[in-house]
Amino acid sequence: MPLQFIRSSLFASPKNLLRTLFLVTKLRSLAMGSYTASSQSSKLFFRQLFEKESSTYTYLLADVSHPDKPALLIDPVDKTVDRDLSLVKELGLKLIYALNTHVHADHITGTGLIKTKSPGVKSIISKASGSKADILVEPGDKVSFGDLFLEVRATPGHTSGCVTYVTGDGPEQPQPQMAFTGDALLIRGCGRTDFQFMETEILVVVHCSFTSQCIRRQIFTLPKDTLIYPAHDYKGFSVSTVEEEMLYNPRLTKNQLRVVLQINKDKQGLSVRNREKERLGYPTTSLKYALHPIGDTNCLVTQDHNGALFLERHGYALFLAIKKVRYEWIILDRPCCEPSMPNLSNHPNDPKLGHGLDPTTNHDSPGFPFTCYMSPDLSCRCSIQETFKGIMENLNLAYPKMMGIAVPANMVCGLQDTTS
Numbered sequence: 001m002p003l004q005f006i007r008s009s010l011f012a013s014p015k016n017l018l019r020t021l022f023l024v025t026k027l028r029s030l031a032m033g034s035y036t037a038s039s040q041s042s043k044l045f046f047r048q049l050f051e052k053e054s055s056t057y058t059y060l061l062a063d064v065s066h067p068d069k070p071a072l073l074i075d076p077v078d079k080t081v082d083r084d085l086s087l088v089k090e091l092g093l094k095l096i097y098a099l100n101t102h103v104h105a106d107h108i109t110g111t112g113l114i115k116t117k118s119p120g121v122k123s124i125i126s127k128a129s130g131s132k133a134d135i136l137v138e139p140g141d142k143v144s145f146g147d148l149f150l151e152v153r154a155t156p157g158h159t160s161g162c163v164t165y166v167t168g169d170g171p172e173q174p175q176p177q178m179a180f181t182g183d184a185l186l187i188r189g190c191g192r193t194d195f196q197f198m199e200t201e202i203l204v205v206v207h208c209s210f211t212s213q214c215i216r217r218q219i220f221t222l223p224k225d226t227l228i229y230p231a232h233d234y235k236g237f238s239v240s241t242v243e244e245e246m247l248y249n250p251r252l253t254k255n256q257l258r259v260v261l262q263i264n265k266d267k268q269g270l271s272v273r274n275r276e277k278e279r280l281g282y283p284t285t286s287l288k289y290a291l292h293p294i295g296d297t298n299c300l301v302t303q304d305h306n307g308a309l310f311l312e313r314h315g316y317a318l319f320l321a322i323k324k325v326r327y328e329w330i331i332l333d334r335p336c337c338e339p340s341m342p343n344l345s346n347h348p349n350d351p352k353l354g355h356g357l358d359p360t361t362n363h364d365s366p367g368f369p370f371t372c373y374m375s376p377d378l379s380c381r382c383s384i385q386e387t388f389k390g391i392m393e394n395l396n397l398a399y400p401k402m403m404g405i406a407v408p409a410n411m412v413c414g415l416q417d418t419t420s
């Protein structure tokens with residue numbers, strides 16, 4: 001529409017004025033390339049709710065085209081359960097699920113109270129969280145409400161069991177898609193990686209790798225206009241997009257490191273790995289270091305004389321960090337983080353293996369036992385402060401005030417005794 005027309009018709013009539021204002025706003029928004037702040041769907045009811053003490057967002061979603069108006073709440077907080085249930089009632093919705101993205105450390109989930117006050121509601125959390133709930137979901141599962149659904153994506157790192165719930169991508173589903181990222185991805189930030197289920201430095205490293213790799217592979221691979229709805233905001237933001245976070249998230253736009261990958265064809269594990277390490281000039285003795293639970297699997301942590309720490313979860317994951325140098329971490333996580341590897345190095349001893357390929361067959365071998373390690377030389381290529389791990393180590397956040405109470409309560413999310 002020519003600007004002259006807009007100007008001349010501006011005050012012609014109240015109706016014209018409204019139409020003109022609408023057009024000007026729309027033109028401006030197109031010129032700025034901005035996205036709408038909510039998804040469009042004739043079926044979806046969506047509301048973002050806030051709990052100010054813990055700065056937590058709770059999300060109410062419902063399929064209002066369905067006769068029952070089935071609804072779900074994501075990350076409800078105990079303190080605001082009455083508000084949330086009143087809203088559900090006023091709107092004539094039928095609450096069927098109360099979901100958590102993870103075991104929260106800063107507040108008690110509202111799922112227990114909701115179940116008491118609204119019998120029939122089922123609590124949901126990831127199986128990898130190790131918590132109790134009515135329904136334990138795994139990556140790829142769908143949580144349906146009416147004709148709409150959320151897909152479960154594993155985004156561990158802040159905690160082992162963190163998941164992101166993403167609206168479906170079918171024709172009936174809301175557009176743009178919406179990703180409820182919990183604490184995995186915050187607006188211009190991400191959940192801390194320093195306390196939950198952490199016992200040693202290696203686990204901090206591992207959780208950093210989980211967070212940054214899973215965000216890149218599970219969230220940043222969604223369409224760029226996907227709306228990001230986090231579980232917290234401390235700066236006054238309410239929504240972002242995949243595109244914005246890929247461009248401007250200060251914790252996720254820094255260097256990625258390169259690693260050397262060695263696939264271990266021998267399912268027995270250590271002997272072949274040691275032979276390979278010897279061939280590449282590494283000490284051959286591995287020292288069993290500890291067994292740590294990560295998600296629902298035990299991880300074997302070993303350490304060699306070079307100070308290298310190996311953390312492995314046979315079948316689908318293995319991590320390593322080199323101590324004594326400005327170490328980075330390693331990344332290889334299946335099935336949650338496909339494809340598995342960044343570029344290989346040009347180190348003289350580099351075995352030049354492909355990205356997760358079995359060198360004997362040249363085929364990708366998901367579920368194949370493998371070993372992954374990094375040359376100490378390569379680890380110095382980028383400054384630690386510029387890397388995800390460096391940033392996360394320097395956050396210096398005080399532990400959440402409610403941590404001692406919240407974590408045990410939330411481990412039985414929705415099933416705790418709410419009478420006391």
Ligand SMILES: N[C@@H](CCC(=O)N[C@@H](CSS)C(=O)NCC(=O)O)C(=O)O
Binds near residue numbers: 158402
């Ligand atoms: N001060 C708050 C806790 C703040 C905090 O640690 N937030 C967590 C998510 S809740 S466990 C976090 O990951 N923050 C990341 C960040 O960059 O702020 C309290 O005492 O409860």
